Amino acid sequence: MLVTGKVHKVGAHIDTDAIIPARFLVTTDSAVLGSNCMEGLEPGWVKRVQKNDIIVADENFGCGSSREHAPIAILGAGIPIVVAKSFARIFYRNAYNMGLVLLEVGDDADKLRDGDQLEVDLDAGQIKNLTTGATVVCAPVPQSMQDLLDAGGLVPYVKKRLAAKQ
């Protein structure tokens, strides 16, 4: 799968309260959560985002609580992929469960600047920076994660698996 979009760069240790503050946790609606994505980082942050844009972060993205609303908010904002130096553990699980792709690239994240245009080839595990010409190689999404993504997240995935068993 190919995804083309613009980079929105954020820093290190972006926590789940920054991604979606607790006051917005009164719904599980992805569009509503999406319209408040990163509201704890910078009010109105989400206004700059267009569909298929990509977040590029420093280390430990998604640390903090286990709220599943965080990946839902990012997806709801139209962002299908987050690239980071590293991710927090429970966020990593919740993201794939909700259908959000995470690519861990270490220090290569520094090659991707705010506003750069990227082309991400998920099957090949490659990020092309169309603005600078640089290429970042990342491990391809593991098969089990890919199955989750193809199904649209854990709830539909399990639904499919259960149906197949019957």
Place this chain on the structure above:
Amino acid sequence: MSHNLAEKILQAHTDEEITRAGQIVTCRVSLVLANDITAPLAIKSFKGMGATKVFDKDKVALVCDHFTPNKDIDSAEQVKVVREFAREMGVTHYYEGGDCGVEHALLPELGLVGPRDIVVGADSHTCTYGGLGAFATGMGSTDIAGAMALGETWFKVPPTIRVEYDGQLEPFVGAKDLILHLIGRLGVSGGLYRALEFGGSVIDNLSIEGRMTMANMAIEAGAKVGLFPADAKTLAYCAAHGRTGDKALKADPGAMYEQELSLSVTGMGPQVACPHLPDNVRGVDELKGMRVDQAVIGSCTNGRIEDMREAAAVLKGHKAHKNVRLIILPATPKIWRQAMDEGLFSIFMDAGAVVGPPTCGPCLGGHMGILAGGERCISTTNRNFRGRMGSLESEVYLASPAVAAASAVAGEIIHPGKL
């Protein structure tokens, strides 16, 4: 290939070959757990998945321990959802009333967890069972719903930090101090993504209950699991709690570790974690003169019979300070009865303590001991985040049962040896 404890346990539950940290594997789970707060959400996801039955009605545990006996209408409604689901699914291990206790004290006691098991729970302190050599970890509610439906889940094989404790423990120093000291050293994110694996002569000599106290707080360093080998003591504990067929477990020679730490405990005094993070750890003597309004002894960290005995040994012949409310909550009905039969309650009552039911209660600021603004509590629980036990303006200091008991008597934080 040589495997450390985490890799070894995961390998026992998957057909894929585990070759490196970072690898993602799907594993069969031994037990799936949720409580009165997290089960309702998991049940919602479970239904959304179109699941009509749990993968194995004997391998799902639903423990309503946080707000029970239900403290208000909302918590009663939540428990009702869980109870109805348990009945509908025929879940064997549903606990709510007189057979219910704090989940992480209850499940080992019922023989529901043991060495080599993989346990996933919608509660971050599920890692407690690492004390028995189980790969046990907390997850989000939807993950738990998936595991309840399928009987399997995915894991990223964690890198392991090996921690060896050697030397001679001082009087009044034990498991809680060992783990607080380590968290102080690693920091609250020092174990992120990682497994902690414990060893060394001090660990060999530690009781199973002490190992569970330590494993319980692995998450306070951000770790996924805190693992202990299963030795003769573990096997004796498991057999005494009705399990059969458990085998010893230890890391392979030549196993890989990301980091190895050696800690000498000789000369180390009791440790206390100060507000508002569990890694803000100091020696008890540095806190001399720090007055307290409340002392809580209980929880999944330190609510077991050994903890009750430790508190009683300090409290015997003493009275709690007139300005201190001393609250003691044995973590399960069995511990409650044992403490009663051993005469510990007489000591507690003579000391002026309130002995409460087996519940999480004040640990998470639920009920039965909430703090007002400006109040300070010394507690044997595991988290001292701002407002954890009540008002945002209150403070929680984390310590062992001996330190909490001694501080209740003195009215200020004190070394139990100086009472």
